[in-house]
Every structure is written in C-alpha cells, then in structure tokens.
Amino acid sequence: MNPLIPLFIAIPLAGAFLIMILGKFFMDMNRYFASMILLILLIFSIFSLATTGTDISVYKVGGWEPVNKIPIGIYMVMDGLTVIVLCIINVVGFMSVFYSISYIKRYTSENYFYALFCLMIAGMNGVVLSGDLFNIFVFLEISVIAAYALVAFGVEKNELEATFKYQVLGGLASFLILFGIGFIYWKAKTLNIADIREVFSNGYDKRYYVLVQVLILAGFGLKAAIIPFHAWLPDAHSSAPSPISAMLSGVLIKAVGIYVIIRLFFNMFDITEGTAILITSMGALSMVIGVFLAIGQWDIKRLLAYHSISQMGYVVLSTGIGMILISRGIRLEVAALAIAGGLFHLVNHAMFKGLLFLNAGAIEYKTGTRDLKEMGGLSGIMPWTSSTSFVASMSISGIPPFNGFFSKLIIIIAAILGRFYFLALLAVIVSIITLASFLKFQRYAFYNTKEKKKTEKNDVPFPMVFSMVMMSILCVLLSLLIFPGIRDAVLKPAVDILMDPSKYASQIIGI
Amino acid sequence: MTVYLLCFILFLVGFYGVITRRNLVKIAISLSIMEVSIFLFFALIGYIDGGVAPIVDPSDPARIYVDPLPQAMVLTAIVIGLATTAMLMAVIIRIYRKYGTFDIREIRNLRG
Numbered sequence: 001m002n003p004l005i006p007l008f009i010a011i012p013l014a015g016a017f018l019i020m021i022l023g024k025f026f027m028d029m030n031r032y033f034a035s036m037i038l039l040i041l042l043i044f045s046i047f048s049l050a051t052t053g054t055d056i057s058v059y060k061v062g063g064w065e066p067v068n069k070i071p072i073g074i075y076m077v078m079d080g081l082t083v084i085v086l087c088i089i090n091v092v093g094f095m096s097v098f099y100s101i102s103y104i105k106r107y108t109s110e111n112y113f114y115a116l117f118c119l120m121i122a123g124m125n126g127v128v129l130s131g132d133l134f135n136i137f138v139f140l141e142i143s144v145i146a147a148y149a150l151v152a153f154g155v156e157k158n159e160l161e162a163t164f165k166y167q168v169l170g171g172l173a174s175f176l177i178l179f180g181i182g183f184i185y186w187k188a189k190t191l192n193i194a195d196i197r198e199v200f201s202n203g204y205d206k207r208y209y210v211l212v213q214v215l216i217l218a219g220f221g222l223k224a225a226i227i228p229f230h231a232w233l234p235d236a237h238s239s240a241p242s243p244i245s246a247m248l249s250g251v252l253i254k255a256v257g258i259y260v261i262i263r264l265f266f267n268m269f270d271i272t273e274g275t276a277i278l279i280t281s282m283g284a285l286s287m288v289i290g291v292f293l294a295i296g297q298w299d300i301k302r303l304l305a306y307h308s309i310s311q312m313g314y315v316v317l318s319t320g321i322g323m324i325l326i327s328r329g330i331r332l333e334v335a336a337l338a339i340a341g342g343l344f345h346l347v348n349h350a351m352f353k354g355l356l357f358l359n360a361g362a363i364e365y366k367t368g369t370r371d372l373k374e375m376g377g378l379s380g381i382m383p384w385t386s387s388t389s390f391v392a393s394m395s396i397s398g399i400p401p402f403n404g405f406f407s408k409l410i411i412i413i414a415a416i417l418g419r420f421y422f423l424a425l426l427a428v429i430v431s432i433i434t435l436a437s438f439l440k441f442q443r444y445a446f447y448n449t450k451e452k453k454k455t456e457k458n459d460v461p462f463p464m465v466f467s468m469v470m471m472s473i474l475c476v477l478l479s480l481l482i483f484p485g486i487r488d489a490v491l492k493p494a495v496d497i498l499m500d501p502s503k504y505a506s507q508i509i510g511i
Numbered sequence: 512m513t514v515y516l517l518c519f520i521l522f523l524v525g526f527y528g529v530i531t532r533r534n535l536v537k538i539a540i541s542l543s544i545m546e547v548s549i550f551l552f553f554a555l556i557g558y559i560d561g562g563v564a565p566i567v568d569p570s571d572p573a574r575i576y577v578d579p580l581p582q583a584m585v586l587t588a589i590v591i592g593l594a595t596t597a598m599l600m601a602v603i604i605r606i607y608r609k610y611g612t613f614d615i616r617e618i619r620n621l622r623g
Binding site: 128132141145148149152155156157158160161162163166167168171172174175178179182185186188191235238241345 | 522529538542543545546549552553556560578580581584587588591593594595597602603605606609610618619620621
C-alpha cells in the first residue's frame with residue numbers, strides 16, 4: 001500500500017488554485033512555486049518507482065470497501081506500468097516548468113500559465129492512476145481542457161486556429177470514449193476496470209464487444225494521434241509555447257492516449273487476434289506515414305510534431321506485436337520482449353522529444369524564427385543548445401550509444417523473432433529516414449552558414465540550459481535500461497502486468 | 512429499442528453538423544447536440560421500466576428501483592460539457608476578433 005497515491009492528484013490540484021490566489025499578491029513567486037510543486041511530485045514518483053516493484057497498491061477513494069468482493073467505490077491503482085508513466089509525466093513536467101521560468105516571461109499573465117500547467121499535470125496523473133473507467137474520462141477532460149487553453153496561450157491567429165481544431169477533434173474523441181463507457185456500463189453494470197474484466201470473463205456477446213472496442217480505440221486513438229486520427233497534432237503541437245509542446249508531445253499523447261489503450265486492451269478486454277492485428281497495422285501506418293509527412297517540413301516544431309506521430313507508431317507497433325503473439329498463445333517470451341521494447345521506447349521518446357521541443361524553443365527564443373531556412377551557424381552562438389540537440393537528434397534517429405538505439409533495437413529484434421519480417425524491415429527503413437530528417441535539422445539549424453557571423457557565445461538563460469542539459473543526461477542514462485539487472489527492476493513489473501491479463505483483475509478484486 | 516435508435520440518430524445529426532457546417536458557432540452547436548445525445552443514452556441505460564427513484568424503502572423489498580449511477584455520471588458529464596463548450600466559445604470569440612469572420616474556409620493559416 002503506497003500512501004502517496006492521492007497526493008499525486010491532490011498536490012497539483014491544490015497548487016493550481018494556490019498559484020492563482022498567491023499570484024494576485026506576489027507576482028514573481030508563482031513561477032518558483034510551480035517548480036517546487038513539480039519537484040515534490042518528481043521526488044514522489046521516483047520514490048514510488050523504487051518501492052513499487054511487482055506489487056499492486058490500491059487506494060479506495062472515500063474509504064468505500066468492497067461488498068461481497070465487488071468493488072463499489074472509485075479505485076486508484078498503482079502498479080508497475082503506472083509508476084513508469086508517472087515518472088515520465090513528472091520528470092518531463094518538472095523540466096518543462098523549470099524551463100518556463102525564463103521562457104514564459106515573454107507572455108503576459110504568467111500565473112494563468114502555471115495554474116493551467118499544474119491542472120494538466122493533475123489530470124494526467126489522475127488518468128494514469130485511475131482504476132475506474134469513468135474516472136479516467138473525468139481526469140482526461142481536466143487535462144485536455146487545460147491543454148486546449150495552453151495551446152492557445154499566445155492568442156494569435158495560428159494558436160487560435162490550432163486550438164479550435166484540437167478542441168473539435170478532442171471533443172469528438174471524448175464523445176466516442178463516453179459512448180464506449182456507456183456501452184460497457186450497459187452490459188457490465190460496473191465501471192471498475194478489474195471488475196469489468198471479471199464480468200466479461202463469464203461470456204459476452206461478440207459483436208457488442210467489438211463495437212465497444214472500436215469506440216474506445218477510436219476515442220483514445222484520437223487523443224493519441226495514431227495515424228487515421230492525427231490531423232490535429234501537427235497544428236496544436238507546433239503552435240503551443242515550447243515547454244507546452246514538450247509536455248504535449250512528450251507526455252500528454254502517451255498518458256491519455258497510448259497508456260490508456262495499452263491498459264484497457266491488455267487488462268480489461270480479452271486480447272483477440274483481430275484487434276491485435278488492427279492495432280499493429282495502425283502502429284505501422286503511423287510509423288511510416290508520420291515520417292514521410294515529416295520529411296518535407298521546414299518549420300522545426302512541425303517537423304518534430306510529425307516525428308512524434310512516427311515514433312508513437314513504434315510504440316503501438318511493438319505492443320501490437322506483443323498482443324498478436326499473446327492472442328495466438330505462441331512465443332510468449334518474444335511477446336514480453338516486444339512489450340518491453342514498446343514501453344522502453346515510450347520512456348525514451350518522452351525524454352528526447354521533450355528535449356527537442358525545448359531546443360526548438362531555445363532557438364525560437366534567440367532567433368525569433370522557426371523556419372529552418374532562415375537559421376544557420378547557431379552552433380557557435382548557442383553551444384549548449386547545439387550540443388543537447390545533437391544528443392536528442394541522435395537518440396531519436398537511433399544511433400548508439402543513445403537510448404533511442406536500444407529501444408529500436410529491441411523492437412526490431414522482437415519483430416524478427418516473432419516472424420514479422422516485413423514490419424522489422426519497415427522499422428529499419430523508418431529509422432533511416434528519421435536519421436536523414438534530423439541530419440537536415442542539425443545541418444540547417446546549427447552548421448550551414450555561408451558568411452562568418454560573429455561567434456561570440458550568447459546562449460539562453462540558465463533555467464533553460466539546466467533543463468536541456470538534464471534531459472540530455474537522462475537521454476544517455478536511460479540507455480542503461482538495456483542491461484538485464486536494471487531492466488528487470490524497472491520494465492519487468494510493467495511487462496508482467498501486461499503479459500498475464502488476468503493478474504491485474506484478480507489482484508485488485510482480491511484486495 | 513426505438514428510443515435508443517432515436518438517440519443514435521441525434522448523435523448522427525450532431526456529427527453531420529460538425530462535418531458539414533462552415534460557421535464556427537454552428538460547429539459548436541453541433542458538438543453540443545452530439546453531447547446531449549450521449550447524455551440521453553446514459554439516462555436511458557439507467558432506466559428500468561416501472562422503477563422508482565432509488566431511495567430504498569425497507570418495508571417493501573420487492574420494489575424496483577432505477578439505476579442511480581448513470582444519473583450521477585450524466586451530472587458529471589454535463590459539468591464537463593459546460594466547461595468544454597465555454598472554452599470553445601471563448602476561442603470562437605477570440606478567432607472572430609482576429610480574423611473578422613466565422614467562416615471556417617477563411618481561417619486557414621496552418622497547412623501541411
């Protein structure tokens with residue numbers, strides 16, 4: 001039993017309101033206050049990661065004990081998968097909010113920014129911790145409403161257009177999810193994820209089940225921007241202020257999209273081969289189409305946003321391969337490897353894509369442009385930005401010894417061992433195109449210069465440099481997860497929860 | 512079954528509005544229609560024919576009650592829907608101030 005579970009939601013929620021109140025009196029305090037809140041959450045999440053291990057701890061909201069082993073209250077569940085996602089939320093969140101101390105000074109009404117940021121963190125922590133379907137929906141709406149407002153934070157033409165698109169598509173996604181929840185409640189008469197699995201394990205109407213799965217997959221797929229549903233992502237992620245782009249691309253699409261899809265399709269629904277193949281092909285499509293859309297972009301943040309779609313494709317593809325193998329009941333150790341690779345890539349992507357968006361923000365902060373054609377020769381002027389973005393670019397394109405290489409390697413090995421040779425080939429090709437695209441980014445932004453400009457160093461302020469350097473160190477350190485000892489401690493509990501679908505349900509019902 | 516079908520038709524009406532209307536305010540209205548159809552669906556799945564309000568009467572154990580949980584969920588969802596609609600309207604007002612139009616065909620800065 002982990003006593004910290006409710007604090008992950010209570011602290012940022014309370015912080016959001018305190019920032020609004022205190023911001024009236026102390027204008028300069030709120031930015032440090034927000035960093036403090038995120039630092040506390042960061043320490044809590046690391047502590048939880050270190051202590052959770054394989055056991056599942058449940059917090060019953062309001063102390064409603066189960067009656068006849070049927071859960072009646074709202075459950076907050078913390079297990080191996082949860083703590084990994086919690087860690088990336090709070091690590092990237094802390095880095096972004098610390099970076100904002102300097103970056104956000106150019107906007108007005110800073111305290112609104114920090115309050116909305118804390119609300120978004122509270123919502124995402126809630127989604128990840130929740131063990132109850134309707135509660136997931138409520139927290140999801142908290143986080144995405146804050147995200148809508150943060151995307152529009154600049155209130156210029158582009159930001160407003162992007163947030164309108166995001167809101168209409170996000171609204172559609174919420175309705176599909178709500179419809180799905182309604183259908184599940186209609187038949188199961190319960191909202192607890194573990195209990196729903198128990199109820200459906202006694203037999204169900206197959207066509208009804210497929211309808212529910214399609215609704216849920218479409219809804220959360222829209223939130224995660226998997227390829228047929230990706231239209232809002234490049235606009236929203238490129239228009240938001242850079243720390244928010246880092247949060248949206250690095251964390252939000254994972255916490256409210258991919259994480260929920262993985263959790264529900266492994267732990268709530270029975271894994272069937274049809275849905276597994278559907279999810280795998282959606283992942284493969286995102287991987288390929290995302291990278292081809294990215295290659296023609298000249299706006300840095302749009303380029304990075306399209307690469308988010310492509311890299312999320314890797315995660316979905318590899319968990320999908322795991323699902324196919326589990327549904328066929330063959331080569332389970334390969335399935336475990338594929339799922340571990342997907343989760344590893346999820347963590348890595350949060351780090352390097354967050355870092356890349358922070359780099360893009362630093363470039364925009366100094367040069368005032370996002371167009372690659374207008375840049376050049378920045379490596380002499382901004383050494384910190386240049387070197388950290390080199391680390392991130394090499395990570396995302398899968399060059400050893402950075403973390404992206406190892407996760408892509410695991411995914412490709414798992415695809416080959418699972419006899420999905422075509423998918424493995426696609427993953428390699430996409431990785432090469434990603435490398436080409438990021439070499440273009442490096443060359444045009446930092447090196448390509450005709451005239452010898454003044455080369456005096458003029459880098460961004462300390463908080464921005466600190467966040468970028470910390471994230472690049474994490475990018476290198478995370479490659480340690482490849483070693484079996486560390487991998488067993490961090491990734492294995494999460495994989496175990498996903499590999500044995502009934503374990504999650506039976507453990508929670510048993511409490 | 513007819514009621515559920517009508518509820519689904521209401522959802523489709525809203526969806527049709529979202530994809531065909533060109534006025535931003537009408538898109539917002541269509542989204543609200545879709546939302547209402549889902550609230551209606553939730554209210555319907557909690558309904559039991561002949562049921563009464565779920566205030567348990569110990570003297571009459573055989574009595575049928577309607578399911579109160581969907582009603583609680585609908586109330587929560589209405590509040591959330593209010594927040595999203597208010598947010599959308601605020602953005603539409605800002606868009607009108609910047610672009611001077613509600614027509615979605617003229618709001619096309621972002622491409623690619």
